[in-house]
Structures are given as structure tokens and as C-alpha cells.
Amino acid sequence: MKVLLVLGALLAAASALPIEERINGENGWYVPQVDGSFKWMELKDVEELLSRGEQMEGRARNGVRFYLYTRSNPTDGKEIEAEASSVHDSHFNKDHGTRFVIHGWNGRYTDDMNTLITKSWLSKGDYNVIAVNWDRAQSIDYASSVLAVPASGEKVGEMINYLHEHHGMSLDSLEVIGHSLGAHVAGYAGKKVGGGRIHTIVGLDPALPLFSYNKPDKRLSRDDAFYVESIQTNGGKLGFLKPIGKGTFYPNGGKKQPGCGVDVTGSCSHGRSVLYYAEAVTEDNFGTIKCHDYEAAVSKECGSTYSSVRMGAVYNAYMVEGDFYVPVNSKEPFGKIE
Known part of the structure; x- marks a missing residue:
């Protein structure tokens, strides 16, 4: 409650900079609100808010749950805990690759994002797909939910360490996939496990509001896993x-996605990252064009020659670095191949 009161005061005062x-x-940052609008917060106000993050730590850690899906239980997730009996009573199989899937703000483990990605991976083979539910760690308010990201990510990292150390889960075949705020939760999980030991983290449109690009220790960064896409x-x-x-991929230049109309709130384009990734897992059909820098990708000035790289491909970890423009269709199938 104290955090929310402080946030309210900051938002009320956050108008010093002219709009232009x-x-x-x-x-x-323009901070998203529950009603779809945005409110401006300046750097100094955000820093004051984030300095109070320790007040959320207990709630965040206690609000994270894990649900396992396998081909034996593809639609009915089995909650697992960091206890031997819990894992042994589930369908977890150390010989199968593992995927952690992490939803974003105001999400839940049963949301379309999780179910779509879970279905995609299970259609490809035998996997342990663990959906992370951190909705009880969040607040309905975006800024307060940001405060829960570090502790939630640490809890995910602890579960990864537990399954690796006590149940033989391989880190070499582990992928952690997070959307929006969930991408930064994945980043903190990678920092907790340490040393780039997680094989792959996939960030699906990592959330911008209240995260600084020049502070990679406070967000998802390329060093949080052996490979970060x-x-x-x-x-x-x-x-x-x-x-x-x-490896950074810019579908349609990375700002706005075809087929999303006016998309004033950005939610359609933001959510397309999930649809693209799920399709990439099952179809491997997103051709890419290598760019010399991200500005070229954004301005769609990377030429027309397709590279050998496919967005979202499992093998990218061993061969991909740099920025890629990704042509996409306005409706399914979204991927384009030369």
C-alpha cells in the first residue's frame, strides 16, 4: 500500500518536462495504465520509486508458482515445488529438454501466451514445459509490478538451480521464454543462475517502461544466458x-506490426511477438535479412537478400549475433521465406 501511495504522488507530480x-x-517513460492510457514519469521519480523495491520482495517471492506440462498432461498443468516428492509425483523427465514460459503484466499462467507456446513446443517433441505464474507477485498497477520483477526472477532462478542440482535437468538444453515484463523476469533468473549457464533466453518484446537500456544489470541483457534472443x-x-x-530480430522494423490497424495502445504489436515465436517454433518459417546495425533494421534499409538465419530457431545459439530485419505477413502464417 505504501508503494502505491508513493507511486500516486509521483505520477501526480510527473509533469515537469514539456511534452515536446x-x-x-x-x-x-510513458507508463501504461490499466485503462490503456499512458502517464509520463521522469527519471528522478522513477529512481525514487524503484529504490523502494525491497518492500515488494517478500510478496514477490511468495507469489511465484510453477506448473509443469508434458505430452502426458498437455493441458492440465501440474503444480510443482522445489521439493523431491513434488517433482517425483509429476511427469518431469530429466532426459527431455525443458522450457520455462513467463507471462507479462496482468497475465497468468493459463493465458493464451502460455498455452500457445506450450502447445507449440509439445507439438515438436517431448519437453518439460514449465509455466511460471507470478500474477500474485504483481499489482494491478504496472509500476508496482515492475518492483516485483527482480525477486520473481530470482525465484525462477532458484527453481532452475534446484531442478538442475537435484533432478538432473540439463542447463545445456534449457530455454527460458518471457514476454514483456516476463522477459525481464527471465533476465533476473539468468542472473541468479549466473555465468551464462542457462543455454537460451528468448525475450518477446521486452518491456520498455521503467527499464533503462544503459542499466543491463536491471533488465534482460545479452549476458544473462549463453545465448539471448x-x-x-x-x-x-x-x-x-x-x-x-x-541476436535481435525486428519484424517489420520492430515498431508496429502489419494487420494491427491504428494500434494506439501498442498492445496488438506487442502481443505479436508471442504469435510470431509460437509459429517459429512449429514452422521455422521466419526468414531474416542481416543488418549492419539496429537503425538499419528499424528503417528497413538492410537490402533484400535473405540470410541463412531463421528467427526463433533452436540452433541460433551457435551461429547468430547481430541485428536482423524480419519481413512478416499481416495474418497467419506470419512468417515469410525467400
């Missing part, structure tokens, strides 16, 4: 525009 001087993600679809608004991953 506001640069989202540089000298402040980011699929950026609403850059400069709800998601980052500057490259987050070792």
Missing part, C-alpha cells in the same frame, strides 16, 4: 527499440 521534450526510455515488435512504446539480445 519527452523521449520515451531516455529522459523518462530478442524479438522486438513494439519498439519505443511498450517494448525496447535498441537491441536487447545477442
Whole structure:
């Protein structure tokens, strides 16, 4: 409650910069509200808010749950805990690759994002798909939910360590996939496990509001796993525009997605990262064009020659680095191949 009161006071006071001087993600942020609108917060106000993050730690850690899906239980998730009996009573199989899937703000483990990605991976083979539910760690308010990200990510990292150390889960075949705020939860999980030991983290349009690009220790960064891939679809608004991953992919230039109409709130373009990734897992059909930098990807000035790289491909960890423009269709199938 104290955090919410402080946030309210900060938002009420956050109007010092004229609108024409506001640069989202540089000298402040447009923070999404529950009703779809945005409110401006300046750097100093955000820093004061984030300094109070320790007040959320207990709630965040206690609000994270894990639900396992396998081909034996593809639609009915089995809650597992960091206890031997819990894991042994589930269908967890150390010989199968593992995928952690992490929802974003105001999400839940049963949301379309989780079910779609779970279905995609289970259609490809035998996997342990663990949906992370951290909705009870959040608040209905976005800014307060940001405060829960570090502790939630640490809890995910602890579960990864537990399954690796006590149940033989391989880190070499582990992928952690997070959307929006969930991408940063994944980043903190990677920091907790440490040393780039998680094989792959996939950030689906990592959330921009209240995260600084020049503070990689406070967000998902390319060093949080052996390989970090980011699929950026609403850059400069709800998601980052500057490259987050070792391999960074810019569908349609990374700002706005075809077929989303006016998309005033950015939610359609933001959500397309999930649809693209799920399709990439099952179809491996997103051709890419290598760019010399992210500005070229955003401006769609990377030429027309397709590379050998496919967005979202499992093998990217061993061969991909840099920024890629990704042509996409306005409806399914979204991927394009030369």
C-alpha cells in the first residue's frame, strides 16, 4: 500500500518536462495504465520509486508458482515445488529438454501466451514445459509490478538451480521464454543462475517502461544466458527499440506490426511477438535479412537478400549475433521465406 501511495504522488507530480521534450526510455517513460492510457514519469521519480523495491520482495517471492506440462498432461498443468516428492509425483523427465514460459503484466499462467507456446513446443517433441505464474507477485498497477520483477526472477532462478542440482535437468538444453515484463523476469533468473549457464533466453518484446537500456544489470541483457534472443515488435512504446539480445530480430522494423490497424495502445504489436515465436517454433518459417546495425533494421534499409538465419530457431545459439530485419505477413502464417 505504501508503494502505491508513493507511486500516486509521483505520477501526480510527473509533469515537469514539456511534452515536446519527452523521449520515451531516455529522459523518462510513458507508463501504461490499466485503462490503456499512458502517464509520463521522469527519471528522478522513477529512481525514487524503484529504490523502494525491497518492500515488494517478500510478496514477490511468495507469489511465484510453477506448473509443469508434458505430452502426458498437455493441458492440465501440474503444480510443482522445489521439493523431491513434488517433482517425483509429476511427469518431469530429466532426459527431455525443458522450457520455462513467463507471462507479462496482468497475465497468468493459463493465458493464451502460455498455452500457445506450450502447445507449440509439445507439438515438436517431448519437453518439460514449465509455466511460471507470478500474477500474485504483481499489482494491478504496472509500476508496482515492475518492483516485483527482480525477486520473481530470482525465484525462477532458484527453481532452475534446484531442478538442475537435484533432478538432473540439463542447463545445456534449457530455454527460458518471457514476454514483456516476463522477459525481464527471465533476465533476473539468468542472473541468479549466473555465468551464462542457462543455454537460451528468448525475450518477446521486452518491456520498455521503467527499464533503462544503459542499466543491463536491471533488465534482460545479452549476458544473462549463453545465448539471448530478442524479438522486438513494439519498439519505443511498450517494448525496447535498441537491441536487447545477442541476436535481435525486428519484424517489420520492430515498431508496429502489419494487420494491427491504428494500434494506439501498442498492445496488438506487442502481443505479436508471442504469435510470431509460437509459429517459429512449429514452422521455422521466419526468414531474416542481416543488418549492419539496429537503425538499419528499424528503417528497413538492410537490402533484400535473405540470410541463412531463421528467427526463433533452436540452433541460433551457435551461429547468430547481430541485428536482423524480419519481413512478416499481416495474418497467419506470419512468417515469410525467400
